[in-house]
Amino acid sequence: MLLTGTRRSVAALSALVCVGAVALSACTTTKTSGSGSGSGGSGPVKVGLVTKTDTNPYFVKLRESAKAAAESKGGSLVALAGKFDGDNEGQVTAIENLVQQGVKGILITPSNSAGVLGAIKQAQDKGVIVIALDTATDPADAVTATYATNNETAGKLIGQYVKARLASTPPKLVMMDLYPSATVGVQRHNGFLEGMGLPLKTPDIIGSALTQGDQTKAQQAMENLLQRVGGQVNAVYNINEPAARGAYQALKEKGLAGKVIVGAIDGGCQGVQNVKDGQFVATVMQFPKKMAEDGVNAVFEYAKSGKKPSGFIDTGATLITDKPVPGLASKDTAWGAQNCWG
Numbered sequence: 001m002l003l004t005g006t007r008r009s010v011a012a013l014s015a016l017v018c019v020g021a022v023a024l025s026a027c028t029t030t031k032t033s034g035s036g037s038g039s040g041g042s043g044p045v046k047v048g049l050v051t052k053t054d055t056n057p058y059f060v061k062l063r064e065s066a067k068a069a070a071e072s073k074g075g076s077l078v079a080l081a082g083k084f085d086g087d088n089e090g091q092v093t094a095i096e097n098l099v100q101q102g103v104k105g106i107l108i109t110p111s112n113s114a115g116v117l118g119a120i121k122q123a124q125d126k127g128v129i130v131i132a133l134d135t136a137t138d139p140a141d142a143v144t145a146t147y148a149t150n151n152e153t154a155g156k157l158i159g160q161y162v163k164a165r166l167a168s169t170p171p172k173l174v175m176m177d178l179y180p181s182a183t184v185g186v187q188r189h190n191g192f193l194e195g196m197g198l199p200l201k202t203p204d205i206i207g208s209a210l211t212q213g214d215q216t217k218a219q220q221a222m223e224n225l226l227q228r229v230g231g232q233v234n235a236v237y238n239i240n241e242p243a244a245r246g247a248y249q250a251l252k253e254k255g256l257a258g259k260v261i262v263g264a265i266d267g268g269c270q271g272v273q274n275v276k277d278g279q280f281v282a283t284v285m286q287f288p289k290k291m292a293e294d295g296v297n298a299v300f301e302y303a304k305s306g307k308k309p310s311g312f313i314d315t316g317a318t319l320i321t322d323k324p325v326p327g328l329a330s331k332d333t334a335w336g337a338q339n340c341w342g
Helices: 057-072 088-100 117-125 151-166 183-196 215-229 241-253 269-276 288-305 333-339
Strands: 013-021 024-033 046-051 076-081 105-108 129-133 145-148 173-177 205-210 235-238 261-266 282-285 311-314 318-320
Touching: 046 057, 046 088, 046 288, 057 076, 057 288, 076 088, 088 105, 088 117, 105 117, 105 288, 117 129, 129 288, 145 288, 151 183, 151 235, 151 261, 151 282, 151 318, 173 183, 173 215, 173 241, 205 215, 215 241, 235 241, 241 261, 241 269, 261 269, 269 282, 269 333, 282 333, 318 333
Parallel strands: 046 076, 046 105, 105 129, 129 145, 145 311, 173 205, 173 235, 235 261, 261 282
Antiparallel strands: 013 024, 024 076, 282 318
């Protein structure tokens, strides 16, 4: 899956970087690939990447794609991550670490869209270009540009589909959300309700939980919610596919699988299979490979000419389902399997 240049030696190093102080600690995993010196002078371009975690298949694909793109241009990638989705302190430490390592640019998927702003500003003050991938900062113009799915559109797509599948049945929704500090979670949540044709404070939401996009946490949260609303819920919104798998498992254990509509967002290969198997009615595919490649290309262009990208660059979203509905564009799981990630 990874591309390696023919005139370069490739070294892979892993080191655990931990910074702690009393109750606060931050740990990130450093993975350096390719040859290369720092950013300021001569030598190959070094690109930094900071993801929310280093285990989620989505971020694994982002890292692999960024690594391949950097090496194909004769540069290298230094990839770091928080300990968990929401580890703002870990991401701040990662940014500081990358600046010290002499990267020319940093690509980041911020866990806390406002919490990393100080570290980003410090990096920019030292001549490092910072670009957001997947998740926007708050405010969005705190970084040079953002390459991402339009998350409101992704949420709207799954909301429109769920609404169509419910037909005339009044919705009784459970919302498996991310956490309030992440713009991606807010945007998908709001987009879903827009697609459903519902206001943000709708009484049709009969239960909700913060999952951190984690399957285990989502399953536990859904189990707790079902004790209260088990006989009422007819549709579940999920921030991503791991959360959807957790929700589905809880529904299955209560004998509700197939009786409750489960929708997801991500487009990983396992998620596409979940749609094919009937566990999810649909998912919305994102394209992390394009995000990573576009981000890396932008850093190399900056290193070469000083030119910076700007604004929000939409990398696309596609509804995947084997049961299309009139008036809503979608692709089937055969197409999804050919274009998925993970």
